[in-house]
Amino acid sequence: MKVLVTVKEVGEADDDFEIEGTDIAVSDLEYDLNEWDDYAVEAAVQLAEAGIADEVVTVTIGPERADETIRMALAKGADRAVRVWDDAFEGSFADVSSKVDVLEAVVDEEEPELVLGGVQAADTAFGATGVALAERIGFEHAAVVNDLDLDADAGVANVHRELEGGIEELTEVDLPAVLTVQTGLNEPRYASLRGIRQAQRKEIAAMDLADLGLSADDVESALTLTAMYEPESDSDAEIIEGDAGEAAARLAEVLRDKGVGA
C-alpha cells in the first residue's frame, strides 16, 4: 500500500523573541520538522521496512524554505515528496478547510491507502487537519494514536488512542484511513549520513494551486489572525536571585519551611 505522510515545517520561537505585526519575527524562529510529524514519518518508514508499505510519500504545504525540512524526512526514509505553495497562502492564516482542499487534491493524485500525520502542528496547534481530511475524502480515521498495528490482509489498523488521564482506547479502524499520530508512538530515527546523501537525489515535486486544479478562491481562509502578543503574566512567583549557590541556599530555606527534607 501507499502511505502519504503530512509533514509541516514549523517555527519554534527563541527564548527571546520579537513580534512583528501578527507573527514572531522570522529571525527569532528556528525552523524544523514538526515534532509530531517526525513520529508519523517514522511510523510510515517502519511500515515500509516491514514490507507493508510499498511507497512513502510526504506532502507539505509550505514555501521553498521548507525543502530543507522535507529533505530530513526523505533522509529518514520517505521515498519522495510533494510540496504545495502558492502566492495565495502568502501572509494568510490558512484555515483547516483550505488546507484540506490542497490535501484532498494531493490524495486524489496519489491514491494512498493510509494517511499519517502528527496530532497537531507545534506552531498553530489546531490538531484538526487530519480528521477534517478524512471526512472530506471519505476515509475512516482515528485521532491521537499512540500505538499502531496494521493488519493489511484484514484491511484494518489496530490502534490505541491516548485519552486523558492515563487511559488508552483500543480501536479497530477500517482502511483506508487517516491516523493522527501522538508523540511517543515510536522512536523517530536520526537521519544517517547515507540517508542524507540519498535524500539529495529524491524528488520534491513543487506544485502550486493551478497544478492541483485549484484557485486562490478555493483556499480563501475564513480566519484572520488579527493580533499576536505575549500573554500577560499573572505570575506572583518570587524569583530567587543570585548565583547558583546563593539561589540554591535560599530555595533550600524555602523548602525546609514547607517541611521538605525534614
Next chain:
Amino acid sequence: MSDVLVVSEHRRGELRDVSLELLTAGRELADTLGGDLHVAVVAGDVDRFADELNRPGVDRIYTVENGEEFDHTVYAAAVEELVDRIDPAAVLVPNSVNGLDYAPAIAERLEFPLVADVLGFEYDDGLTVTREMYGSKVETTVAVEGDRFCLTVRGGEFVPAEGVGDAEVESVDVEAPESGARVKGFEEVAGGDVDIADADVLVSVGRGIGEEENIELIEELADALGATLSSSRPIVDNGWLPKNRQVGQSGKVVTPDVYVAVGISGAVQHVAGMKGSETIVAINTDPNAPIFDIADYGIVGDLFDVVPQLVAEFE
C-alpha cells in the same frame, strides 16, 4: 440562527468537567448572540447525564441513546441531526482527545469554519476568539468570517456551571451509519509500583535535562528532598521514565504539598496536571517559560548549576 449547541463529553460512566465549563461558555455566547443554549448528550447513561447538565441558563437538552461509549461516527451523526433541527450559529465541543476525533469532521461536513483550542471569545458584529500559538509563548486573536462556526474550547478556561436548571429534556433518535472505527476496550497505562498522585513532595524533570544519563541528577535531588520522582511528557516519550511517572493531561493529575519542576517549560498539558499543587517551585533557563506564571518560587538558571548545589544543601 442565534442559538448555541454545546456537545457534552463523558467517559466510562462519568460526565467530564469540561462539559459543565462549556455550559458557561455556551451561555455567554448565546447571550451575546441573543439565542438559546442547547446541550447534546450522546451515548451512555443519557438521562443521568442530562440531569447533571440541567443547570441554570440551559434552555434545552437533547439525549441521544446510542451505545455506551464515545464513537465518532455516532457523535458526528448526532451533531449533524441536531444542527439540522436547531440551526445554531455556534457548535461548541471540548478541546479534548475525543473532541478532536469528531469536531473537525463535523465542521467539515457542515462547512462551518473551525477554531480549535479556544481560550475565550468576543462577539461584536462577528466572532473574535483568543487562542495561543508557538507552544503557549504567544496569545493571538483570530477573527472568524461568517455567522456560523464550530469551536473546540480548552478545558479549565471557563468556570463550571452550577445550580439546578429547568431545561426541557428531549430524546432524539439518530440513525448513525455503521462505524468503521470500533472501540474494543480500554487500557490503564499509568499503573505500576508507584502512584505519584499519593506523594506529598514531587521532583519533576522535563526536557531541559537533555540526556537520559542526566536523569540520575534529578533522582539524587528527589532522594535528598525525600521526594518522589515524576516527569513531563517528553521524558516518558523518550522511554527514560515509565508512564506512571508522567504528570499532565495524558498522565496523572497531582496535587502535592510541594512540586519542584526542573527543566519543565510548563506546556498547557503539563500544567493541567499539576496546577493544583500547594507550592510550586520552578528551575528553568528561560525566564519567559510559562511554568513561572504558575510558580510560587522560581530560579532562572541552568539546572546543571543549581541542582547539584541544592542537593548539597540537603546533605
